[in-house]
Structures are given as C-alpha cells and as structure tokens.
Amino acid sequence: MNPMLPAKLASIALLAGLLAPGLAWSKSSDRNQPMTIDSTTSDCNMVDDNGKCRFSGDVVIVQGTLEIHADTADVIQKNGETERVVLTGRQATLKQQMDDNTWMNARADNMDYNISSEVIILAGNYNVESERGTNAGQRMVYNTRSGAMQSGGDGSRVRTVIQPKKKPAAGERK
Structure with missing residues (x-):
C-alpha cells in the first residue's frame, strides 16, 4: 500500500466536509435569501441578458449567512443566468454558516466560481478553515x-x- 494514501484520503475527506455541495460551503437555505451587493462603484454591461457587472471598492456581498468581502467582484451572466463569479482582493474573504450550524471561513487572492461546472478555484495564498480543520x-x-479536489502540484506546499x-x-448521547 502506498504510504501516502492515508494522508491523501484524509485530505479529501476533510475537504469534502469543509466544502459542502452547492456554493461549495453554503447553508442550503441561504440560496433562497435575497443577495445584497455594496460597493464604491459598479459598471454593468448587459446586452440581451449577457455580459458582466464589475463591482469594485470595498465590495461586500451578503446572502443569508454568507458574507463576502473583496476589492472587486465580477459577475458574468449568460442568457440571463449567472455563469461565473470572480472575486479578487488583497485577500478576498468568505464566511458562511454551514447546514450543521458550524462556520467556515475562506480567504484567497482570487476566488473563481464557475456555476455551470460547479468548480471553484481558490488561488494565491488560500486558506479554508472550519471546526473540522x-x-x-x-x-x-x-x-x-463530485467532491474532487486538487491542490498543489505547482512546486508549492499544501498544508492540511x-x-x-x-x-x-x-x-x-452519541
């Protein structure tokens, strides 16, 4: 048996628990709440339900228990549906209560969520924290x-x- 296999399996199990399905770590009831976006400026260019809105300057997004802070937030729409959200900043931050009432916190220089593929990329000094690890x-x-997660592979170290x-x-009771 590969001696690294238990560590890899533990990392995958931890991240599956840290990053719940949906908006990766979302409390399911949050999706049904109104979303507010506060920023210094917004610049939207929508043609036929397609285009991009850029919110910049101390961006704060709140939806239920979800709270995001970023320097900029790009919201890309296609056919009237949000397709992708890209958050950047001197560490964009995200905190949210999960369905089990514990809290999850994440930060990264860039958070890129592709809604249609349900893939999130955290890049630049990312850190994901919860009570689980x-x-x-x-x-x-x-x-x-799918719950599949890859990190590292670029010569940098990953810590779990x-x-x-x-x-x-x-x-x-147990």
Missing part, C-alpha cells in the same frame, strides 16, 4: 458536484490540519 496553499481546484472528532460530554 484547515487546508492552505497556493491553488485549490474543488468540484462541488485535521481536528480530532469532538467526543460527547459525559452524560450526552
């Missing part, structure tokens, strides 16, 4: 549909920390 490096590609499972206190 952390994962950090230079680039992570995560498919929210897996927290031990919390045991119930005396007298609590």
Whole structure:
C-alpha cells in the first residue's frame, strides 16, 4: 500500500466536509435569501441578458449567512443566468454558516466560481478553515458536484490540519 494514501484520503475527506455541495460551503437555505451587493462603484454591461457587472471598492456581498468581502467582484451572466463569479482582493474573504450550524471561513487572492461546472478555484495564498480543520496553499481546484479536489502540484506546499472528532460530554448521547 502506498504510504501516502492515508494522508491523501484524509485530505479529501476533510475537504469534502469543509466544502459542502452547492456554493461549495453554503447553508442550503441561504440560496433562497435575497443577495445584497455594496460597493464604491459598479459598471454593468448587459446586452440581451449577457455580459458582466464589475463591482469594485470595498465590495461586500451578503446572502443569508454568507458574507463576502473583496476589492472587486465580477459577475458574468449568460442568457440571463449567472455563469461565473470572480472575486479578487488583497485577500478576498468568505464566511458562511454551514447546514450543521458550524462556520467556515475562506480567504484567497482570487476566488473563481464557475456555476455551470460547479468548480471553484481558490488561488494565491488560500486558506479554508472550519471546526473540522484547515487546508492552505497556493491553488485549490474543488468540484462541488463530485467532491474532487486538487491542490498543489505547482512546486508549492499544501498544508492540511485535521481536528480530532469532538467526543460527547459525559452524560450526552452519541
């Protein structure tokens, strides 16, 4: 057996838990909430439900428990549907409560979410943290549909920390 296999499986299991399906780490009820986008400027160029809106200057996006902060947010639409969202900044940040009521925090220089392929790319000093553990490096590609995750491979190091499972206190049910 490959001695690295247990570590790889642990990393995949951790990230599958960290990055829940949907908007990767979204609380499912958040998708049904209104979204507000605050910024210093917005520049939208939409023709026939296609185009891009760029929000810039202290961008804050809130939808339910989801809260995003970025220098810029590009929202690309095709046929009236949001196709892709690209967040950039001196560390764009994202925090959200997950369905199990724990919180997830992520940060990266660039977050690129392709909605149709359900792939998120975190690039540039990314860090994903939850009660279950952390994962950090230079680039992570995560498919929210399949759970497949790749990070590293570019000569940089990837660090994964897996927290031990919390045991119930005396007298609590398992």
